[in-house]
Amino acid sequence: MAGLTLKGIKKIYPGNDYYSVKDFNMEIADKEFIVLVGPSGCGKSTTLRMIAGLEEISEGELCIDGTRVNDKAPKDRDIAMVFQNYALYPHMTVYENMAFGLKLKKVPKAEIDEKVRKAAKVLEIEDLLKKKPKQMSGGQRQRVALGRAIVRQPKVFLMDEPLSNLDAKLRVQMRAEISKLHKELQTTFVYVTHDQTEAMTMGSRIVIMNKGEIMQADTPQNAYDNPKNLFVAQFIGSPQMNILKAVVCEEAGEVVAKLGALNIKLSEKHQKALKRENQIGKDVYVGIRPAGINMLSKEDNASGTVFEEEIIVAEMMGSETFLHLDTQGNRIVARIDAHHKVTSGDKVRLEMPTDKIYLFHGETEKVIK
Ligand SMILES: Nc1ncnc2c1ncn2[C@@H]1O[C@H](COP(=O)(O)OP(=O)(O)OP(=O)(O)O)[C@@H](O)[C@H]1O
Numbered sequence: 254m255a256g257l258t259l260k261g262i263k264k265i266y267p268g269n270d271y272y273s274v275k276d277f278n279m280e281i282a283d284k285e286f287i288v289l290v291g292p293s294g295c296g297k298s299t300t301l302r303m304i305a306g307l308e309e310i311s312e313g314e315l316c317i318d319g320t321r322v323n324d325k326a327p328k329d330r331d332i333a334m335v336f337q338n339y340a341l342y343p344h345m346t347v348y349e350n351m352a353f354g355l356k357l358k359k360v361p362k363a364e365i366d367e368k369v370r371k372a373a374k375v376l377e378i379e380d381l382l383k384k385k386p387k388q389m390s391g392g393q394r395q396r397v398a399l400g401r402a403i404v405r406q407p408k409v410f411l412m413d414e415p416l417s418n419l420d421a422k423l424r425v426q427m428r429a430e431i432s433k434l435h436k437e438l439q440t441t442f443v444y445v446t447h448d449q450t451e452a453m454t455m456g457s458r459i460v461i462m463n464k465g466e467i468m469q470a471d472t473p474q475n476a477y478d479n480p481k482n483l484f485v486a487q488f489i490g491s492p493q494m495n496i497l498k499a500v501v502c503e504e505a506g507e508v509v510a511k512l513g514a515l516n517i518k519l520s521e522k523h524q525k526a527l528k529r530e531n532q533i534g535k536d537v538y539v540g541i542r543p544a545g546i547n548m549l550s551k552e553d554n555a556s557g558t559v560f561e562e563e564i565i566v567a568e569m570m571g572s573e574t575f576l577h578l579d580t581q582g583n584r585i586v587a588r589i590d591a592h593h594k595v596t597s598g599d600k601v602r603l604e605m606p607t608d609k610i611y612l613f614h615g616e617t618e619k620v621i622k
Pocket of ligand 1: 293
């Protein structure tokens with residue numbers, strides 16, 4: 254069991270003229286489940302590999318349990334890593350695969366046996382112990398890879414996209430299994446994925462990265478409710494937040510976001526913030542989640558911004574329907590309850606309530622509160 258401290262960690266690969274990881278600072282508490290998430294190339298694997306000791310740290314300090322480990326070899330860091338390709342030895346049985354690391358460490362046979370059987374029980378692979386990797390499914394192989402990590406009882410588990418080779422259904426199942434495993438083992442987990450749903454459902458905290466930088470480190474709920482910037486707003490949530498580029502205007506004493514012919518009404522708080530920050534006349538990104546948009550009937554009164562559009566596509570999802578519309582030249586998606594019977598081509602009346610609107614600076618893309 255251990256916490257991790259990353260202080261000003263940077264990585265520049267030899268021959269590159271840019272930092273793959275820029276100034277990564279973070280305290281990871283003991284027993285946390287941290288998920289590093291972001292698009293391809295954002296530096297999440299590099300960060301994980303530096304923690305593992307598989308990649309040299311160019312600048313900064315990494316501590317495990319308060320001890321600096323920058324110069325320690327991977328095997329001396331008390332960590333275990335699970336990779337996306339499982340990296341099992343094909344000629345060994347499941348039992349041998351799981352026992353291998355302990356054997357190298359010269360752990361007594363009886364102790365190895367106890368540890369392997371205990372891990373196999375936790376992962377429900379006891380009946381696979383005599384099989385070889387090629388006789389097993391992807392999900393089973395992934396369990397064995399996890400088993401191999403568990404038997405070593407590391408201080409920290411590192412996982413790099415461990416589920417990306419599995420089909421969608423198995424991925425969902427293994428997601429829950431890994432969360433359960435984390436609870437059982439009571440160990441620190443650092444997990445890398447590019448999949449925001451995986452991050453949201455598994456992490457006690459998620460670290461959203463872009464271009465080598467941390468965009469936000471937060472609980473999944475807070476990252477969803479209070480994104481710090483446009484990148485996080487668009488990355489977290491599915492379908493993603495609608496973003497409309499508008500201009501801040503003041504008309505008859507009221508500050509609005511002008512989107513073509515549509516004046517988007519704003520909350521008192523937003524209006525004050527825009528005035529305070531001298532944003533009148535400047536560009537602003539208006540964000541609204543698909544679920545934040547209300548469907549109105551003809552007679553409904555609404556205090557927010559009301560607009561009428563023709564449905565381009567209505568995607569029926571069972572309990573809900575996603576409406577794809579075009580407003581003032583911008584494609585937007587609204588998520589409505591399936592009891593509204595609508596279809597492509599219908600004209601609908603919708604509302605953007607002021608309290609569901611997010612605003613981001615046109616230049617810095619930071620949230621305006
Ligand atoms: N061995 C390497 N040598 C040079 N550049 C590298 C090396 N490994 C990664 N990079 C570069 O560092 C940046 C970050 O890569 P990294 O693999 O950490 O990203 P990632 O977020 O894990 O992406 P992915 O999800 O595609 O694996 C990328 O620009 C990548 O091209």
